[in-house]
Amino acid sequence: MKNLKMSIAAMLLLTISFTNAQEKEKMNHGEMEMDHSKMKMGDAKTEVILTDYFMLKDALVGDDTKKAAQAGTKLVASLKSFDKSSYTKDQQKELTDIIEDATEHSEHIAESAIDHQREHFKILSKDITDMIAITGSKSTLYQQFCPMYDKGSAWLSTSEEIRNPYYGSSMLKCGKVQKTIQ
Template sequence: MQLLKNMSLALLMGLAATFSYAHGQIKHSKTTTVSIQGSTESCKAMIEKAGTQKKLSRLTWDAATQKAALVYNSHATSKDAVLKRVALAGFDNEGYNAPEETYRTLPATCWYKGAPEAMQPHAAHSETQQNDPSARSAEATAASALEPLYKAYFSINSALVQSDSKTVAQKAGELNGLVKAVKMGALNNDEHEVWMSVMNDLQKQAAALQSAGSIEKQRAAFAPLSGTVYKLIKASKLPYKVYYNHCPMYKGGANWLSNEQGIKNPYYGSKMMTCGSTRETLQ
């Protein structure tokens, strides 16, 4: 109990010192305390470097409490932006988890959730993958942890093409669950950075599509969802081609993604099945 009191006192003293200094250096300053995971004092410099920007933010982390004092310019940045940078540096926090790839590169003294055992299977199978094309293909297929999410999106697209409102609602429910289940640490670095910027919008858009009643409302909800999924797919490593298509007629212009070549318009279905064109091919 006494140890906890001493730790709390030390944190409060650190907060006071940080706030006093940073307030004089940062305009429009706002102060808060955030939780950031790290194993030892040796992680301190890495965490603080990631969360500190000249004249924008200052982060002071305490290893004993796993808490950090944050002062930031509320007109130019945000707590969310700081926590994203800390996660990308390899440290889980109250807002975001670090990419597994980045965690593996941390010094052993900073492994706050144990040794990165996930590295071993990659090393063990590297020679097999080089010599066996089917093994490389299997590895590529599993490259993105977002693959189930993409499959659900493509199923929604197909149901809209068929004007099948019931299936759209069912697949939108699956998508909504998959979005909530995504493990940030399993994403590659590029996906991870995009995911942090779109995950809130994606969850709202999936929920909106799930609750949309008629096929017309479903199609209206599908348009912004497609824009968000496009950003993610561009950051993913997929073993197949994805076609980014454009319909000039629907509400002044709308886009969608398909894993099949050729135009099948989800916004009009059989009324104007081939209306549109492919703007970009992603892989």
């Protein structure tokens, strides 16, 4: 009887161990799938960068130099914390170049008057658009274009409604949706 109890206990332990191993394998497989889908749809770090970028855009739309400078500072931090490790070597190299350039422009925005902020925002917008082409985004974005500012300038928005960051209140609705990014 003692041997039978020991055998049953041993079988239970083996069953529990095997079940735990199966659950762990399922979890690891699920995490791998999640990482794969993240690459297609944009990851959390990309979304943080976009949030900071849109905060900056909105500050420029509102002609608010101080808020634009604060958003530029936040964007610098978001860009510097971006994790490129889940991308291919070529993508990592491209992302490194984009992030370095975007960081430099964000730093200038954090330290400049509004006219100079808008000049840097033009190039920053190109950098962020290039980044999204690699990382993707969870949201539908609209690339908008103003033909008047500096021989034509684009920016990204979460809305189809035109709110021009290059002219702010003086030409708020100047521009058009150039492309939808999904």
